[in-house]
Amino acid sequence: MSGPDVNLVLRSARVVTPGGTRPAAVAVAGGKIEAVLPYDAGIPGGARLEDFGDDVVLPGLVDTHVHVNDPGRTEWEGFFTATRAAAAGGITTLLDMPLNSLPPTTTVGHLRTKQRVAAPKAHIDTGFWGGAVPSNTKDLRPLHEAGVFGFKCFLSPSGVEEFPELDQEQLARSMAEIAGFDGLLIVHAEDPHQLSAAPQRGGPAYADFLASRPRDAENTAIEGLIAHARRLNARVHVLHLSSSDALPLIAAAKCEGVRVTVETCPHFLTLTSEEVPDGATEFKCCPPIREAANQDALWAGLADGTIDCVVSDHSPCTTDLKTPDFASAWGGISSLQLGLPAVWTEARRRGHSLDDVARWMSAAPAALAGLPRKGAIEAGRDADFAVLAPEETFTVDPAGLFHRNQVTAYAGRTLHGVVRSTWLRGVRIAADGVPAEPTGRLLERNQ
DSSP states (O other), rough: OOOOTOEEEEEEEEEEHHHHHEEEEEEEEEEEEEEOOOOOOOTTOOOEEETTTTTTEEEEEEEEEEOOOOOOTTTOOOOHHHHHHHHHHHHHEEEESSSSSSSOSSSSHHHHHHHHHHTTOSEEEEEEEEEOTTTOOOHHHHHHHOOOOOOEESSSOSSSSSSSSOOOOHHHHHHHHHHHHTTTEEEEEOOOOHHHHHHOOOOHHHHHHHSSSOOHHHHHHHHHHHHHHHHHEEEEOOOOOOOOOGGGHHHHHHHHOOEEEEEEEEHHHHHOOOOTTTGGGGOSSOOOOHHHHHHHHHHOOOOOOTOOOOOOOBBOOOOOOOOOOOTTTTOOOTTTTTHHHHHHHHHTTTTTOOOOOOOIIIIIHHHHHOOTTTTSOOOOOOOOEEEEEEEEEEOGGGGGGOOOOOOOTTTEEEEEEEEEEEEEETEEEEETTEEEEEOOOBTTTOO
16 A cells, blocks of 8 residues: 555455556555555555445546525525535535525626635535626636636526626627636527527426527527637537537537537436426426437437536525426526436436536536646546445435435435545545535535
8 A cells, every 4th residue: 555644545346447447456545545545455554444345436526516695696506505415426526616696706806705605615626617707707807816717698588687698799809808718618608689589488387488489599509609719719618518419510610620518417418308397396497307309319318428517506495486487487507416316317228327426517528627636536636536335325415415405306216326424635524425424525626
């Protein structure tokens, strides 16, 4: 066993490494992975051994799309509750979206406010996206220099007045500014003209809501986004892809060398429009959950690498905002604690492995955000782990969730994969579904 300073060894018959899953002993020193060694390597004197038997040791998940809503809308969520739920679900790093909090993260001062609020409450390592809105082009470089991981914008109304969308001219201006320092622009890509042309009926029928957010809204927006990125040689990332129709556009752009990446979300991979009951607005999100055939195509896009990563888009609200009217209900799905088992349940059914899940939910999001210490079990990385019993099942009880508001589209579903424990820099931060006290750190870009 290497290194005189090794104080912890995690051993399992199944450790997910960049080279595949194998029996291994992971030596930890000073909160970092010292080495990944053969399963039967000797344990140095003074080091504690944690033997997980046949449970799988995964790299801690990295969720780059979380709406924490703190400060300002903490009755919706908050850094303490969001990161507690994340820890229970095997997530060790998250990036907070710049909107739904008051203030939004659109200036350095607003970023500092969020950091002060988050610091004592974070159970896991936490970083921040900045926001790109019509009025803050001058603030983008200072935010970049202050450590945000990139900039989020909307092309259609965001749902909150303090975070307005960009029109095409404003998008080009913001993208050019961000490209000037080789930053990353992440985009809610729905075209407002396509949305306004769609039928807007309202009411409890999910079919009517689905018709109000057509695939063409995503497809058109993504096509325009790719054109701007090509012209400016800019880095762009498509958020929460729902329309599988856009996959050929994205694949062709990647082949051409356009610097575009794309994510999708657990709900698009595990839920279908055919199964959404009328009035069940816990299933409402924008863009929406679409048909089973669309879901099949999204899985194919993940398998062939067109889609880079899977992140939650955890967007909670208070129970009263989930009215039975799909037009007026708040759009967002709470899944932070359930993303790993939800995705694994469907992935295993489709013949994918936990190596795939770790790539989609840990390595790729870490690479997207530029987090070189996160995302893999290999020497030099942070000792962040999720220990999973992949063959075990459980039925989702909303009362057992650590989100502030226990509303979830997964209620009553039986999922594969029980998170036994979660480890952050060599410290167990959740055991048997119960999080410990907050020990997370605030992250800045390129730390």
